Amino acid sequence: MSITIDGQNGISASGGSGLVSNSTTTLIAGSNIQPNSIGQAQIGNLSVITGTSTLGLGNSGNVYLALDNTGNVLTSYAGFTFISQSQTVTPAGRTRLVYIPTGANQSLVVPAGVQYIYAKLWGAGGGGGSSGGWTTGSRGGGGGHSRGIIPVVPGETLTLVVGVAGQTNYSGGTTNLYGGGGGMYNNTDNRYAGSGGGYCGIFRGSVSQAGALLIAGGGGGGGCSRFLDGNWGGAGGGASGQTGNSPYDGRASSGGGPGTQTAAGATGVTQGNAGGGSGALAGGYGSSNAYGGGGGGGYWGGGGGGYYESNTMAGGGGGSGFIGPTVIQGATFTGEQQIPAMYEDPDLAKTIDTYNAWSKYAWGGDIVISTSQYTSTGGGGAYCVIYY
Numbered sequence: 001m002s003i004t005i006d007g008q009n010g011i012s013a014s015g016g017s018g019l020v021s022n023s024t025t026t027l028i029a030g031s032n033i034q035p036n037s038i039g040q041a042q043i044g045n046l047s048v049i050t051g052t053s054t055l056g057l058g059n060s061g062n063v064y065l066a067l068d069n070t071g072n073v074l075t076s077y078a079g080f081t082f083i084s085q086s087q088t089v090t091p092a093g094r095t096r097l098v099y100i101p102t103g104a105n106q107s108l109v110v111p112a113g114v115q116y117i118y119a120k121l122w123g124a125g126g127g128g129g130s131s132g133g134w135t136t137g138s139r140g141g142g143g144g145h146s147r148g149i150i151p152v153v154p155g156e157t158l159t160l161v162v163g164v165a166g167q168t169n170y171s172g173g174t175t176n177l178y179g180g181g182g183g184m185y186n187n188t189d190n191r192y193a194g195s196g197g198g199y200c201g202i203f204r205g206s207v208s209q210a211g212a213l214l215i216a217g218g219g220g221g222g223g224c225s226r227f228l229d230g231n232w233g234g235a236g237g238g239a240s241g242q243t244g245n246s247p248y249d250g251r252a253s254s255g256g257g258p259g260t261q262t263a264a265g266a267t268g269v270t271q272g273n274a275g276g277g278s279g280a281l282a283g284g285y286g287s288s289n290a291y292g293g294g295g296g297g298g299y300w301g302g303g304g305g306g307y308y309e310s311n312t313m314a315g316g317g318g319g320s321g322f323i324g325p326t327v328i329q330g331a332t333f334t335g336e337q338q339i340p341a342m343y344e345d346p347d348l349a350k351t352i353d354t355y356n357a358w359s360k361y362a363w364g365g366d367i368v369i370s371t372s373q374y375t376s377t378g379g380g381g382a383y384c385v386i387y388y
Contacts, residue, residue, distance in 0.1 A: 077329055078116045078149045080387070088345040089147065091118050094387040099162045101198075101355040101381035103178050105207065106160040108386065110152045116328075118387040119202055120147045120347050121216035122340055124179060125379025126233035126296055126316060127166030127194025128365030129222035138229045138245070138315060140166050140194045140364035140379045141219025141296060142340035144236035146321040148330030150202065150213050159207055163198015163297055165356055165379035166221045166233075168368045170195040170294070174277055174285045179382060180297020181218050182283030182304050182316060184290040185273050194221030194233065194365055196283035196294035196302060196316050200382035209280050212299060213324040218283065219335060219364050219379060220244045220256055220302045220316030221293030229367055233293045233315035234258055234302060238334025238341065241318025244268065244293055244305045245337075254306035256284065256317035259298040265317035268292055268306025275304030283319055295319065338364035340380075353381040 075082045080091045099106055101124070110117070126140030152158070163179015169190055172183050179198015184190050197218030205211040217236030225231050227248050234242030234256065241258035246268065256275075257265030264278035270287035278284030283295030284304035291313045292305030298319020305314035323330035333341035340362035342348070353361050359380035 080118055080149065088342060090347060091387045097386045099160050099384035101162050101164045101353065103164055106162060108158045108160060110154050110156050110158065111388065112154045114152060114154055114388045116149050117152055118149050119214055120345065120385045121145065121200040121214060122348055122362035122383040123199050123216040123218040123236040123296065123298065123319065124163045124165045124181065124197030124382040125340065125359060125362055125364040126197045126219035126221040126293060127168045127170065127378040128368050129193045129224045129231065129293060129313065130168055130191055130368035132191040132224060134224050135226045136229045137224050137367045138222035138231040139338040139367055140197065140222040141233035141235040141242060141315065141318050142335035142338050142364045143197060143219050143362035143382060144217040144238045144241065144318065144321045144332065144334050145341035146214050146216040146323060146332040148214055148323055148327035151326055159203040160384055161199065161201045161207060162384050163200055163218055163382040165353060165358060165381045166195040166197040166219065166294065166365060167378045168194050168365060176282050176297065179218060180282045180301055180319065182277060182294030182301065183285045184294065185275055185285055185288055188289045190290035192224045192313050193286050193290050193293040193305065194378065196221050196296040197236065197379045198382055199281065199297040199319055200384050209299065212322055214327055215299045215322040217241050217259060217298030217319035217321045218296030220296045220318050221286065222365065223293045223305050223313035223315045225311045225313065227311040231313055231315050232337050233364060234318040235335030235337060236296045236298060236318040237320040238332050239320065240334065241265065241296060241298060241302045241320050242334055244315030244317045246312055246314035248311035249308055251308050251312045254308060254312050254314040256293065256295050256303035256305045256315060258317040259300035259302050259320035261320060264300045265295055265303030267303045268314045270306030271308050278303045283316065286316060292316065347385045348383055355381050
């Protein structure tokens, strides 16, 4: 039996009657199925849901959705059929491309006949902080995640920025890492905080806010303390990044501020030389030598962390994500401390970032406990998956 439920034009059926478990049912956007007398709303296991529809709950609370043969919910939009597992969404039966950090811009020439691509982006993780001359470093922030369907033109070239991870013992001073991760005030004593992670973004035309189609923010760099390891870097966004942590000495304001949809994160309050430099696509640098974590890159970058004796080298703030106005079914998510957003998604590789052989992709860097780790630790790089 085949049943079509259209939110505007009603129900049509062929080959039988009723809504049964082996039916083929199509829900058009705006459909609203309410339960029967025993509180069940059921559609078939061969069904397709197009757009946004509603299934009502009855007394028993049972709702039966369109499923594939492994029990995953199926939805369809813009020619893609998606498999939904928990909060992750993956297209079925499409060509899949993967982009990892190279330290330079990459490109996608849209193939002939392709009008839409589906993209999943993860920002890079911030570098972990080192104990240096204090007691313990703190973890870097994980990357944010953004996804959506992007209308494209066959033959056009899109620019991809897949940012590099934040580093421990970063030697580039105030110069941002590729992808906008924030650095340090200077290189005089750079053995403490980590630099910020770079964003992951897709652009049409210039690599700028004006050219941005989709962005996932990078995580902030971790700091250091003489007390515990709480000065972690804020995770990347999301509509907003996460504020860098600074729980000691009553110095909460020393954490680097998060990038948002309208502004870069503020530099953490500090003694001595203040950090700065956060802005469009760029995280800010940490304060007073390397005594605060760098901010993550993003649509708006996170602020660098501040510094106060005797326990505060604060984490940098995470950069923000972005969904362009043409993106269909777009969503953006903020990570949580070291953990990247949507880390359970099967499209995010669970292997070590081969560009710098440090951490798993998009994860914030671990605490650095030995000077021998200065050049072998940090965050995980950004990650990009495109389907067409």
